[in-house]
Amino acid sequence: MKIISDMHCHTVASAHAYSTLFENVRMAKKRGLWANAVTDHVGGIPGAPGPWYFENMSILPREIKGVKILAGMESNVVNSSGELDIPYLKGDPLNWVVASMHEVTFNGTHGFDDCTSAWLGVAKNPLVNVIGHSGTPGFEYDYEKVIPIFGENGKLVEINNSSHRVRGIESVNNCKKIASICKKHCVPVIVNSDSHICSHVGCFDSALDMLESIDFPEELVINSAVNRFKKYLESYTNYFEME
Numbered sequence: 262m263k264i265i266s267d268m269h270c271h272t273v274a275s276a277h278a279y280s281t282l283f284e285n286v287r288m289a290k291k292r293g294l295w296a297n298a299v300t301d302h303v304g305g306i307p308g309a310p311g312p313w314y315f316e317n318m319s320i321l322p323r324e325i326k327g328v329k330i331l332a333g334m335e336s337n338v339v340n341s342s343g344e345l346d347i348p349y350l351k352g353d354p355l356n357w358v359v360a361s362m363h364e365v366t367f368n369g370t371h372g373f374d375d376c377t378s379a380w381l382g383v384a385k386n387p388l389v390n391v392i393g394h395s396g397t398p399g400f401e402y403d404y405e406k407v408i409p410i411f412g413e414n415g416k417l418v419e420i421n422n423s424s425h426r427v428r429g430i431e432s433v434n435n436c437k438k439i440a441s442i443c444k445k446h447c448v449p450v451i452v453n454s455d456s457h458i459c460s461h462v463g464c465f466d467s468a469l470d471m472l473e474s475i476d477f478p479e480e481l482v483i484n485s486a487v488n489r490f491k492k493y494l495e496s497y498t499n500y501f502e503m504e
């Protein structure tokens with residue numbers, strides 16, 4: 262299976278990542294990607310940029326070296342109601358939002374019931390495109406209950422390649438369960454690198470191995486064909502409206 266876009270990538274602006282937007286895009290081009298999203302951290306992640314960084318994203322070119330560029334953000338789920346820390350941004354500069362749970366920005370406990378109710382809240386948030394690395398160990402939730410609701414609300418369940426490398430086998434096993442339930446309920450997934458250095462942009466090996474191991478249908482991987490992904494962008498983002 263070929264992946265045509267990498268829609269979760271960090272730059273030096275995230276403060277714990279090591280490449281610029283242009284270095285990321287150069288790698289995306291080299292690896293034959295059609296689109297690339299810049300999704301730096303926000304809010305309480307140490308060193309994350311403030312609202313001005315995101316507000317100014319309207320200056321980003323729509324395309325660099327023939328690769329479509331989406332202006333995004335990796336927001337944090339901050340509580341069990343599923344609230345996010347997306348700041349008010351003048352001029353609607355973003356066209357791509359990942360929502361993820363991180364230890365440092367989640368207020369209160371993140372037990373099974375907390376995470377279940379949090380994701381149910383996120384599912385209803387019209388700003389969110391991607392449910393980020395929800396297989397993170399320590400943030401398990403009721404996959405059977407929540408995943409069909411992600412699907413009903415047009416949310417893409419992320420299969421995050423970096424989680425497998427950073428979090429190991431526990432993460433792979435959670436992702437396998439999540440992907441199996443997506444397959445069962447026909448809920449689309451998106452494969453992303455979550456790169457923090459340009460050499461990881463467009464690297465999806467572990468995520469694809471896992472999907473292959475459960476015979477995951479290619480047509481449910483939203484970024485496995487340009488036309489399929491374009492259709493999603495047209496329906497769920499303002500990317501083409503902004504052209």
Ligand SMILES: [Zn+2]
Pocket residue numbers: 335361363393394
């Ligand atoms: Zn994250």
Ligand SMILES: [Zn+2]
Pocket residue numbers: 269271335455
């Ligand atoms: Zn990330």
